[in-house]
Amino acid sequence: MTIRLFLAASTLALIAAAPLPKKGEPAITTQTQRSGGVLTPEQTALGFESADLAFEVLPETQSLNGIATLVFRAKAPIARLPIDLDRNLPVSAIAIDGVPLPASAWTNPEGRLTITLPRPIAAGGRVTVRITYGGTPHVAVRAPWDDGMVWSKTPDGRTWFATTAEGYGCDLFWPCLDFPTGEPGIVTLHITVPKGLKAPSNGVLLGVDTLADGRTRWNWRVKTPNTYAIALNVGPYEEVSGSYKSRFGNSIPMAYWYLRGEKPQADKLFAEFAPTLDFFETMIGPYPFGDEKVGVVETPHKGMEHQTINAYGNEYAKAPEGFDWLFQHEFAHEWFGNQLTAANWDDYWLHEGYGTYMQPLYGEWREGRARYAAMMQTQRALITNRKPITQQRVATEEEVYEADKGGAGLDIYYKGSWMLHTLRGLIGDAAFFDVTRLAVYGRPDPKPGNFKPRFGSAKEYEGFVRKVTGKDYGWFFDVYLRQAALPELVERRVGGTLSLSWTVPGGGNFPMPVDVQVAGKTHVVPMIGGKGSLPVPAGAHIVIDPDAKILRRSVAIEETQAWTARERPTP
Structure with missing residues (x-):
């Protein structure tokens, strides 16, 4: 399929003359900044079957053009399509089932593009919407702790670009359903980049087209991606690749895209892929996306769990545990975040608590209990207990992740990890890992091909513990999940x-x-x-x-945290 993306010469001249956006620009609305939360009936009526996303990345103007072809199935009768899209990417055309709509048929004042359909769609019916849009997307201030575009340069001055969207959501650069259960069934990506640059992305590479002007278009396809897992990564990448023979019998492609001049470090990091994969497949179960790839790309930000194309920006840092914790943590999210996705951001600990626990567990796998204990104690000192891990309501990502918005903040990582450590000690290894497999795969006997990505919750997790052990551990979760203070x-x-x-x-x-x-x-x-x-x-x-x-109260840790706050206040 040939896709043409262009701007009129006059528009190009205006954009070229405009100053490039600074970090935090252009501003986004409260609507765009929120991800998840309580859904409207119109949102819950949409089943997202597929997305065909064409992007044109324009580094000279730090702008982005796109054509998104989205297919929805109506779970209930619908007359309008509420689709999340940052208003900094204005829409120039929309077609429904191939028929263009007049501009009066859509509005997007605050970041939710609302399209009035020419005729209502009955329950069970399908509708295809083609959205043409483009503009200057929001630039992240401090990715990945906030989200947006990351425009950077390699050491030799070439374009190095990436996206992050976990907190604010997919609507920062493509029209989507910005809530956890809004995953599309399949996404095809076409990423057009300047000559000499590459665009590694999610899923399987379908091919690379060379355009008449020397630019290239990278075509990818990914199944059931997490809403914030779609990622654009552009740079003059080099690649190291190989194949892993799984203990489950399948062969899994592996690839790492890195910057020129880093081959020795890149080879060392790539050497960690296979043993880390073996650890996860042994302790948890099959790699969920073995028919696509294990993919990692070096980015100008710290990292993010982009499905099958995890972002890595740890600068090959060395650590006493002998492995790269950031690579391992983001890779853990292929199981806890991408395969098992929290249906409600309030259960975000399923992603981050498990994702964080996997580092000391891997330390134990590699070196034994001493390493595990040392890594767990490092995490223990970081737990603050200011808010419960869960709030027992439908929440946005910010309401969970950001402490100043009432969330548990980093406790979803470290307290979540220590809760899992305590649960493991309470019910025993066999039961703990049986519970984990049920949570991840929805079945006790996962094998390649017999499971699909799934949504989970704290309530369901408690049910799995009860099912595996035959005992009610509500008292355990009441204290660790639903209360802030420790026992x-x-x-x-x-x-x-x-x-x-x-x-x-x-x-x-x-x-x-x-x-x-x-x-x-x-x-x-x-x-x-x-x-x-x-x-x-x-x-x-x-x-x-x-x-x-x-996991219990420690006066020594509380006093240390208070002393640190007094003697070394945060700048």
């Missing part, structure tokens, strides 16, 4: 008896068993009803929870 273990030693009791926010039951080491021997105190006791010899040395299995 506190109160110790009292009188004579030859050690008495222990749990104090939890809300005063509920918390029968978390506790290991106690007495004179070098470890005993398990059951803590029925949140209380327990143990006879101890007079003068015996006692260590509570010697292997740090339980």
Whole structure:
């Protein structure tokens, strides 16, 4: 299919004369900045079957042109299409089922493009909308902690460009349904870039076309991508590639796109792909996108879990654990984020808690319990407990991720990870990984071809724990997910008896068993009803929870955090 994207000469001259946007420009509306949240009936009525997205990247003017052909299925009767698209990318034409619409048929005052259909679509019917748009997209201030375009230069002065959209959403550069369950069934991408540049992207490469003016068009196809996982990456890339023979019998293509002059570092990072993949397939299950690829691309921002084309910007940093934590973390999201996607941003911990827990788990896989313990303790000092991990309502991404908007912030990473660590110690390894496989794949026996990407929730996860263990652990999730403060273990030693009791926010039951080491021997105190006791010899040395299995209040950590805030205030 030949796609022509052009601007009139007069328009090009005006854009060329205009100053390039600075970081944070052009401004975006509150509507564009939000991702997720409560859906309208019109939004829930849309099933997103496919998207054909053609992009023209224009580095000289830091602008973007696009043609999006979207196919929707009506779950209920619809008369309008509410499609999210930043108003900084004005629409010039829309056609419905091949018939052009008059400009009066659509509006986009705040970043939700609303299209009035020529005729209503009945439930079960399909509609194809072709949207032609273009303009100056929002430039990120500090990607990936905020979102937008990242226009940069390589060390030798060539264009280096990337997109990030996790927080503000896909509507920053293409017309989409900007909520987690708005995933399209299949997306085809056509990315036209200047001569000499490459555009690695999601899924399988269908081919590269060379245009008459020397530019190239990169054509990709990806199945069921996460809404924020579509990514444009443009640069003078070089590539290292190979194939991984999975323990499940399939062969998986692997590729890393990097900048010129970095081959030694690139080869070392690429050498981590296969053992990391083996770890995940052994501990969790099959790589979810084995019929597409394991893809990583170097970006001018830190990183992001773009499905099958993860962004990497860690500058090949070295760490005492001996592997690249950022590569491993973003790769973890292929399972926790892309295969298993939270249906509601309120359950974002399913992505980030698990994604963060995978680094110490990999440390344990590589080196044993000492490395695992050291990495877990590093995470423990970063937990703040200011807000519950979940708020028990439909939330936007910002309302979860950003502490100043009432969210748990980084606790969805570190507290989520420690909650999983505690759950693993409570129910045992076999049950924990059975629960994890059910959450990721929806079945206990995943094999290539017998599962699809799925949506999950905290409520469903609790159900999986109950199903696998045969026990109700609501008390566990009540405290760790739905309360901010941590459980506190109160110790009292009188004579030859050690008495222990749990104090939890809300005063509920918390029968978390506790290991106690007495004179070098470890005993398990059951803590029925949140209380327990143990006879101890007079003068015996006692260590509570010697292997740090339980996420609980630590006065030492609280005092350290308070001291750090006073002595080293954030600039």
